[in-house]
Amino acid sequence: MSTIPPPEVYTPGAAFERVLTILNTLRVECPWDRKQTMLSLRQLSIEEMYELGDAILDNDFPEIKKEIGDILLHLTFYAKIAEEQKAFNITDVLNSLCEKLISRHPHIYGDTKVANEEEVKQNWEQLKLKEGNKSVLEGVPNSLPALVKAYRIQDKVKGVGFDWEDKSQVWEKVEEELQEFKNEFDVKDVSLINQEKAENEFGDLLFSLINYARFLNINPENALERTNKKFIKRFNYLEKRAKDEGKSLSDMSLTEMDVYWEEAKKLD
Numbered sequence: 001m002s003t004i005p006p007p008e009v010y011t012p013g014a015a016f017e018r019v020l021t022i023l024n025t026l027r028v029e030c031p032w033d034r035k036q037t038m039l040s041l042r043q044l045s046i047e048e049m050y051e052l053g054d055a056i057l058d059n060d061f062p063e064i065k066k067e068i069g070d071i072l073l074h075l076t077f078y079a080k081i082a083e084e085q086k087a088f089n090i091t092d093v094l095n096s097l098c099e100k101l102i103s104r105h106p107h108i109y110g111d112t113k114v115a116n117e118e119e120v121k122q123n124w125e126q127l128k129l130k131e132g133n134k135s136v137l138e139g140v141p142n143s144l145p146a147l148v149k150a151y152r153i154q155d156k157v158k159g160v161g162f163d164w165e166d167k168s169q170v171w172e173k174v175e176e177e178l179q180e181f182k183n184e185f186d187v188k189d190v191s192l193i194n195q196e197k198a199e200n201e202f203g204d205l206l207f208s209l210i211n212y213a214r215f216l217n218i219n220p221e222n223a224l225e226r227t228n229k230k231f232i233k234r235f236n237y238l239e240k241r242a243k244d245e246g247k248s249l250s251d252m253s254l255t256e257m258d259v260y261w262e263e264a265k266k267l268d
Contacts, residue, residue, distance in 0.1 A: 020090065023076055038081055045074045057225055103127065125159035136160050148221050150210045158214075167215035174212050177205040234264035 026033040052067035079090040106112035140152045184198040213220045241260040
């Protein structure tokens with residue numbers, strides 16, 4: 001039987017060493033941990049990130065702590081697998097991170113002067129280009145959800161000065177895209193609608209709305225997910241009230257359901 005390090009008070013460094021010790025043991029002695037690869041862990045890591053995102057939106061600190069731990073486990077696991085393949089180890093990862101943070105913050109570790117957060121972000125993007133990136137958009141993962149990707153694209157190009165000067169200009173663009181989208185459906189015969197073109201116009205409208213949200217310092221992903229959670233909560237209330245009354249939603253009219261929906265809204 002393996003010896004588990006005692007649960008005493010640790011410094012951050014010692015606590016991290018404890019994680020590595022346990023992981024090393026599990027990698028050898030646990031059948032599940034032993035068979036894992038980077039590819040098999042990939043989807044689990046994505047799910048853990050979403051769970052952390054949920055906990056953050058709920059402001060649930062015990063759950064946030066738990067999910068951070070789960071993600072940390074995955075990160076150290078990837079480094080362990082890489083070490084076994086003689087590619088790199090966790091020390092290489094940490095040292096590389098430290099070097100990048102130092103080089104990307106010349107206003108802290110060098111002589112560069114900055115006036116505000118925006119200049120810090122602009123310097124960051126310029127430094128990435130000097131390090132070999134061919135485009136400021138290289139750091140936007142292809143697999144990001146479309147809404148998050150749109151926000152990151154806009155934020156990235158802003159870092160090199162490609163942006164609107166005022167939010168009123170952005171709102172004008174929103175109205176322009178809304179009208180173009182509306183025009184695609186402003187026909188008497190719906191069979192005449194060009195579905196592909198309408199979808200393209202809707203994408204343009206969403207992109208401009210996301211841009212406007214960015215100018216208002218609203219994260220559209222967080223905003224939409226809060227609305228999703230609010231809708232789910234209200235609909236769950238509607239289902240419960242119908243069940244308590246011995247009713248089936250499929251047999252109720254929209255007017256009847258709306259009564260419970262309005263009750264749910266008052267509970268927000």
